[in-house]
Amino acid sequence: MTPEELAAEVRGCVVTLQAEGALTGELPDDVVIERPKNRDRGDYATPVALTLAKSAGRPPREVAALIAGRLAEAEGIDEVDVAGPGFINIRLAADAQGALASQVVEAGADYGHGSLLAGRRFNVEFISANPTGPIHLGHTRWAAVGDALARVLAASGAEVSTEFYINDRGVQMDRFGASVMAVAHGGPVPEDGYHGAYITDLAARIVAEHPEFLTLPAEEELVAFREAAYSLQLAEQQQVLELFRTHFDTWYSERSLHESGAVERGMARLREQGHVFELDGATWLRTTDFGDDKDRVLVKADGELTYFASDTAYYVDKRTRGFTTSIYLLGADHHGYVNRLRAVAACAGDDMDVSVEVLIGQLVKMMRDGQEVKLSKRAGTLITLEELVEEVGVDAARYSLIRYPVDSPLTLDLDLLVQRTNDNPVFYVQYAHARVSSVMRNAADLGIDWRSQGYDPALLVHEREGELLRALAEFPAVVASAAELREPHRVPRYLESLATAYHRFYDVCRVLPRGDEPTEPIHLARLWLCAATRQVLANGLALCGVTAPDRM
RNA sequence: GCGCCCGUAGCUCAACGGAUAGAGCAACCGGUUUCUACCCGGUCGGUUGGGGGUUCGAGUCCCUCCGGGCGCGCCA
Numbered sequence: 047m048t049p050e051e052l053a054a055e056v057r058g059c060v061v062t063l064q065a066e067g068a069l070t071g072e073l074p075d076d077v078v079i080e081r082p083k084n085r086d087r088g089d090y091a092t093p094v095a096l097t098l099a100k101s102a103g104r105p106p107r108e109v110a111a112l113i114a115g116r117l118a119e120a121e122g123i124d125e126v127d128v129a130g131p132g133f134i135n136i137r138l139a140a141d142a143q144g145a146l147a148s149q150v151v152e153a154g155a156d157y158g159h160g161s162l163l164a165g166r167r168f169n170v171e172f173i174s175a176n177p178t179g180p181i182h183l184g185h186t187r188w189a190a191v192g193d194a195l196a197r198v199l200a201a202s203g204a205e206v207s208t209e210f211y212i213n214d215r216g217v218q219m220d221r222f223g224a225s226v227m228a229v230a231h232g233g234p235v236p237e238d239g240y241h242g243a244y245i246t247d248l249a250a251r252i253v254a255e256h257p258e259f260l261t262l263p264a265e266e267e268l269v270a271f272r273e274a275a276y277s278l279q280l281a282e283q284q285q286v287l288e289l290f291r292t293h294f295d296t297w298y299s300e301r302s303l304h305e306s307g308a309v310e311r312g313m314a315r316l317r318e319q320g321h322v323f324e325l326d327g328a329t330w331l332r333t334t335d336f337g338d339d340k341d342r343v344l345v346k347a348d349g350e351l352t353y354f355a356s357d358t359a360y361y362v363d364k365r366t367r368g369f370t371t372s373i374y375l376l377g378a379d380h381h382g383y384v385n386r387l388r389a390v391a392a393c394a395g396d397d398m399d400v401s402v403e404v405l406i407g408q409l410v411k412m413m414r415d416g417q418e419v420k421l422s423k424r425a426g427t428l429i430t431l432e433e434l435v436e437e438v439g440v441d442a443a444r445y446s447l448i449r450y451p452v453d454s455p456l457t458l459d460l461d462l463l464v465q466r467t468n469d470n471p472v473f474y475v476q477y478a479h480a481r482v483s484s485v486m487r488n489a490a491d492l493g494i495d496w497r498s499q500g501y502d503p504a505l506l507v508h509e510r511e512g513e514l515l516r517a518l519a520e521f522p523a524v525v526a527s528a529a530e531l532r533e534p535h536r537v538p539r540y541l542e543s544l545a546t547a548y549h550r551f552y553d554v555c556r557v558l559p560r561g562d563e564p565t566e567p568i569h570l571a572r573l574w575l576c577a578a579t580r581q582v583l584a585n586g587l588a589l590c591g592v593t594a595p596d597r598m
Numbered sequence: 599g600c601g602c603c604c605g606u607a608g609c610u611c612a613a614c615g616g617a618u619a620g621a622g623c624a625a626c627c628g629g630u631u632u633c634u635a636c637c638c639g640g641u642c643g644g645u646u647g648g649g650g651g652u653u654c655g656a657g658u659c660c661c662u663c664c665g666g667g668c669g670c671g672c673c674a
Contacts, residue, residue, distance in 0.1 A: 406603070
């Protein structure tokens with residue numbers, strides 16, 4: 047019996063009692079089922095009587111007693127009692143709990159997936175760096191978290207599309223092109239230009255392929271270098287992100303937004319809604335109608351479109367493409383954008399609480415040799431995603447970036463990430479998977495065909511077996527809450543607790559027969575439990591985009 | 599000045615409004631005759647920055663103060 051099934055059972059008891067007139071009051075939408083920290087209190091507990099007591103107009107313990115009496119008769123439930131202020135503690139029958147192992151194995155890769163967000167269409171936009179340099183540490187958190195968030199949303203039944211907005215328009219592109227061009231001529235990088243070895247590399251590659259660029263008239267040459275460098279740099283970003291297992295369904299060019307007429311369409315939409323006005327020769331959007339602290343300029347007095355104009359058009363374009371919700375992942379240095387992005391949605395006639403969600407993440411720092419690594423794009427001392435991956439590997443990098451809530455600052459300790467200790471929890475979790483895999487391998491070597499023989503779920507009565515089963519049962523709720531709260535870090539945190547539950551089980555519960563012993567029913571039951579554990583570890587790691595190794 | 603985020607064990611950090619706030623690391627003490635010891639158990643460690651409030655119940659929600667980070671362009 048899963049917590050979800052138990053919740054339904056509790057709800058059923060309350061509904062029945064109400065139908066009989068034994069109980070009144072408002073039943074909450076969600077019947078909370080929790081795992082008591084103290085095992086003496088049972089396998090599960092629910093505070094439903096506490097929440098019900100007020101509207102029922104009766105003492106919580108009395109309400110609890112009524113529900114408990116009914117619940118005790120339900121199938122699969124061994125023991126029910128009322129404790130404390132009115133908690134109902136529940137102990138499951140061993141077979142009802144043990145049956146979960148086969149449920150997990152049969153569900154396979156789908157176990158943990160649900161339909162909480164079915165019908166929703168999300169556009170998840172993250173990184174969206176200028177194509178003027180490599181993906182660096184500042185983008186890396188979003189690469190991992192955005193990708194994991196997309197996976198978690200999809201696992202909850204939503205339709206999800208990941209998107210990278212390429213800021214390929216504007217003065218930064220010209221500065222980039224000018225920098226590469228200058229270096230190609232052997233000169234210094236201009237003021238406000240881009241520095242770093244990658245500029246030299248780009249220049250060399252472009253000159254090697256197109257020596258004729260150097261003889262073009264200055265203006266044409268700048269365009270030629272800019273476009274060639276853009277193309278190479280974008281390809282490099284795409285390649286590195288794929289290496290990082292962060293896939294984007296769409297790479298959306300800001301230029302294309304302008305070329306396709308999306309800007310005009312977006313502007314027209316805003317005008318229709320009546321939030322555009324002219325002042326001092328400029329065109330404005332009245333975002334203050336919807337909580338922004340000042341109105342924003344769309345078209346400058348000199349006729350140039352602002353970056354904000356692109357943003358609004360881009361939002362409207364996403365809506366036109368059918369997304370019900372646009373999620374933006376932004377760094378803390380962009381938190382000032384939240385209100386204006388929400389206001390844009392409202393100005394376009396949408397419900398800003400549904401159509402726009404902004405996740406603000408604190409910036410990432412890095413430690414090496416016990417010292418903070420100072421990063422500066424200008425000085426060319428930034429750490430790139432590629433370098434990070436070379437130093438610690440994709441698995442460790444992704445996992446450690448996903449494992450923290452985005453609103454808490456994060457410091458990556460590079461020395462620690464390469465160590466195989468519990469400070470680097472990805473190894474702890476992966477090791478658990480490798481350990482289970484090893485047991486399954488040995489079972490196969492012994493010729494035990496656990497799968498076709500089935501098992502008796504009532505045999506899984508050891509305390510550690512129960513703990514492991516309950517940990518496995520938790521997974522679907524973890525995935526659902528990670529998706530609903532947009533907090534993918536819940537998945538790795540859960541995996542660590544599952545790994546602990548498995549190690550504790552393994553420590554005291556012998557899975558395979560020793561030596562010449564025959565295969566007993568308990569061995570089969572434990573093999574099913576192992577198979578289920580392996581599946582959940584693999585499913586959870588997959589949501590993180592981290593590999594689940596069979597050997598380590 | 600205004601706005602957003604953060605403040606939890608010596609350190610790094612957890613904790614859908616639920617019972618006695620938890621892990622890892624560090625420190626100390628233990629555990630394996632055979633499935634991966636990269637593991638497991640134990641000890642030590644807290645006024646959840648301070649103060650008020652909301653309620654059956656607050657680390658969590660509201661107010662206020664203190665401390666830290668970031669942002670407040672007809673820039674991109």
